[in-house]
Amino acid sequence: MNQVNYSITTPQAQLVRVAEIAAAWHGRPDKLMDVILEVQHIVPALAEDVAAVIAREMGISQNDVYSFVTFYSLLPVRPSGRHTIRACSNAPCHVRGSKAVMQGIEDFLKIRPGETTEDGMFTYTLCSCLGICDSSPAIMIDDKPYGNLNYESVQMLLKRYIREDVDAWNR
Amino acid sequence: MEQMKVLLRNQGKPDMEDAKAYIATGGYDGLKRALEMDGAEIIEELKKSGLRGRGGAGFPTWLKLKFAFDTESAEKYIVCNADEGEPGTNKDRVLMSCDPHSLLEGMVIAGRAIGAHVGYIYLRAEYPQVRPILQRAIDSAYTCHALGKHIFGSDFEFDISIRSGAGAYVCGEETALFESIEGKRGEPRYKPPFPGVHGLFGKPTALNNVETLANISHIFRNGAIWFAGIGTKGSTGTKLFTVAGNVAHRGVYEFPMGINLKALIYENCGGIADGKGLLAVQTGGSSGPFIRPDQIDIPLDIDFVAASGGRLGCGTVFVIDDSNCILDIVRNTQDFFAYESCGQCTPCREGTIRVAQIVDKICRGDGSMVDVRALQELIDMLRVAPLCGLGHSSAVPIASVLQNFMPEVEKHLDGDACVWCNTQKGGRS
Numbered sequence: 001m002n003q004v005n006y007s008i009t010t011p012q013a014q015l016v017r018v019a020e021i022a023a024a025w026h027g028r029p030d031k032l033m034d035v036i037l038e039v040q041h042i043v044p045a046l047a048e049d050v051a052a053v054i055a056r057e058m059g060i061s062q063n064d065v066y067s068f069v070t071f072y073s074l075l076p077v078r079p080s081g082r083h084t085i086r087a088c089s090n091a092p093c094h095v096r097g098s099k100a101v102m103q104g105i106e107d108f109l110k111i112r113p114g115e116t117t118e119d120g121m122f123t124y125t126l127c128s129c130l131g132i133c134d135s136s137p138a139i140m141i142d143d144k145p146y147g148n149l150n151y152e153s154v155q156m157l158l159k160r161y162i163r164e165d166v167d168a169w170n171r
Numbered sequence: 172m173e174q175m176k177v178l179l180r181n182q183g184k185p186d187m188e189d190a191k192a193y194i195a196t197g198g199y200d201g202l203k204r205a206l207e208m209d210g211a212e213i214i215e216e217l218k219k220s221g222l223r224g225r226g227g228a229g230f231p232t233w234l235k236l237k238f239a240f241d242t243e244s245a246e247k248y249i250v251c252n253a254d255e256g257e258p259g260t261n262k263d264r265v266l267m268s269c270d271p272h273s274l275l276e277g278m279v280i281a282g283r284a285i286g287a288h289v290g291y292i293y294l295r296a297e298y299p300q301v302r303p304i305l306q307r308a309i310d311s312a313y314t315c316h317a318l319g320k321h322i323f324g325s326d327f328e329f330d331i332s333i334r335s336g337a338g339a340y341v342c343g344e345e346t347a348l349f350e351s352i353e354g355k356r357g358e359p360r361y362k363p364p365f366p367g368v369h370g371l372f373g374k375p376t377a378l379n380n381v382e383t384l385a386n387i388s389h390i391f392r393n394g395a396i397w398f399a400g401i402g403t404k405g406s407t408g409t410k411l412f413t414v415a416g417n418v419a420h421r422g423v424y425e426f427p428m429g430i431n432l433k434a435l436i437y438e439n440c441g442g443i444a445d446g447k448g449l450l451a452v453q454t455g456g457s458s459g460p461f462i463r464p465d466q467i468d469i470p471l472d473i474d475f476v477a478a479s480g481g482r483l484g485c486g487t488v489f490v491i492d493d494s495n496c497i498l499d500i501v502r503n504t505q506d507f508f509a510y511e512s513c514g515q516c517t518p519c520r521e522g523t524i525r526v527a528q529i530v531d532k533i534c535r536g537d538g539s540m541v542d543v544r545a546l547q548e549l550i551d552m553l554r555v556a557p558l559c560g561l562g563h564s565s566a567v568p569i570a571s572v573l574q575n576f577m578p579e580v581e582k583h584l585d586g587d588a589c590v591w592c593n594t595q596k597g598g599r600s
């Protein structure tokens with residue numbers, strides 16, 4: 001598991017909301033995952049100051065919170081883009097051409113795994129099996145699974161995201 | 172080849188999240204029967220059925236429940252392992268999506284058996300589309316008195332809630348899963364003590380796979396004798412098989428235990444896609460061995476596959492066509508283990524990385540017999556030294572390649588350029 005040292009400053013107003021969520025589960029460390037899953041939609045990243053607030057409100061140590069967050073690959077400690085693309089790198093996708101899909105993403109967005117596009121729209125990472133091997137090669141964008149992709153079709157898919165995102169901004 | 176749909180009997184039917192729709196198909200009849208039995212009788216019925224775990228190890232389910240039954244405690248837990256992290260495996264997703272109540276029913280019966288009143292479903296975060304289905308099913312079960320206090324008018328009570336994973340393969344290991352539910356890093360615990368004595372929150376716990384628990388509901392609806400009559404002597408019932416990779420028709424299929432692997436691939440799944448030939452098959456998930464085309468004429472029965480050096484595991488069949496190089500595939504697999512090792516114990520943390528590095532070196536045509544010998548040593552070490560099952564089985568794939576595909580390995584040692592390996596980068600590098 002990767003360990004990333006990263007510290008950013010989270011806006012005060014967001015920390016207040018984090019505190020409200022965490023305070024409801026004081027003395028219930030088993031609720032840490034639920035708290036974090038809710039909090040990650042509020043803050044740009046699960047940074048150290050967020051961990052400190054959660055720890056204080058739930059009555060556990062900051063070390064416990066931070067070591068928890070850094071253990072799980074889906075909990076981001078770095079700010080991510082508006083959409084997160086996760087491309088499966090395991091063998092059942094590999095034999096169906098996942099390398100071409102990854103190449104399609106990298107060529108189109110001009111980023112490597114672990115990076116975010118300059119406009120902050122996409123973060124791209126590799127991941128383990130997404131459980132949709134019956135339509136491999138597969139990726140997920142945020143909560144949505146996509147399968148049976150190739151070099152061209154993954155780029156069409158990303159174009160659609162960009163198109164729809166632009167529309168949303170104009171509205 | 173005709174499938175035998177027991178677990179998937181409600182596949183394609185509408186509204187299966189609704190407890191009423193499930194009850195209309197005979198659902199919860201098994202639970203009603205179990206409510207008239209005591210714990211020992213329920214466990215005896217499961218023993219008669221011959222049900223064994225569908226999550227990987229094939230452990231007798233009745234015995235697991237008996238351990239938790241025999242431990243005195245006011246608090247006990249039933250945990251459903253819905254982490255389904257094994258690459259190439261989709262069966263639990265399909266099962267939970269098409270018949271969620273069969274899982275809930277199995278959990279309540281298991282709870283009744285050991286005297287537990289709380290159940291958790293640990294669902295992987297990669298299945299956000301499954302969570303609302305399960306939640307609606309749970310809510311609906313409460314409305315119909317299949318969950319909550321006084322289940323179907325009895326004095327038995329049981330609650331179920333969902334807990335989420337967050338992308339860690341190792342959390343499928345039972346004790347790591349407990350740690351994760353408790354709000355900690357998903358690092359496996361030393362065993363003993365075993366979960367039946369000291370499990371979730373330190374209490375006696377029975378942890379089972381989704382498919383295992385769903386089977387319990389069918390056993391109590393149709394009877395243990397019926398169940399024991401399906402499949403083979405040592406592996407009773409039906410099994411969900413996920414066939415992934417280069418077959419024409421991929422997917423999740425249900426057959427009696429003991430069906431022939433070759434028939435599954437060629438008759439049921441339409442053989443190899445795009446008119447190519449077969450290179451290898453891996454059974455049992457990423458920690459299973461790779462076997463050659465001349466080794467696939469075998470019955471998929473837990474003990475038979477184990478005796479021939481394989482693993483039925485969770486029922487995954489990963490098919491690889493001959494446009495691939497087996498070394499490139501095993502490199503991808505060993506990269507997976509190096510990445511997913513939780514890093515808690517040194518043999519696995521360092522060993523999986525070394526194995527991945529050496530396999531990559533051989534792939535690139537830079538390996539020698541010295542490297543093969545180093546791999547052999549690492550394989551022997553990994554079999555015994557690590558703390559949990561992830562480490563123990565992490566070198567099975569490369570060990571099987573050294574055993575079954577040595578001519579391919581030798582070609583790479585001779586530096587005969589392998590076009591495939593050299594144009595492909597390893598999984599995560």
Ligand SMILES: Cc1cc2nc3c(=O)[nH]c(=O)nc-3n(C[C@H](O)[C@H](O)[C@H](O)COP(=O)(O)O)c2cc1C
Binds near residue numbers: 255346559
């Ligand atoms: C590294 C590792 C990952 C595992 N992943 C899973 C999993 O995703 N799902 C599962 O049901 N069992 C998994 N298992 C097996 C469980 O530890 C456990 O044996 C199983 O869930 C028991 O259920 P059963 O008796 O019903 O098979 C895994 C084991 C190990 C060592």
Ligand code: SF4
Binds near residue numbers: 358359511515558562
């Ligand atoms: S064997 Fe591997 S996964 Fe298991 S505890 Fe040790 S380091 Fe972690």
Ligand code: FES
Binds near residue numbers: 091133258
């Ligand atoms: S292996 Fe890629 S989704 Fe399962």
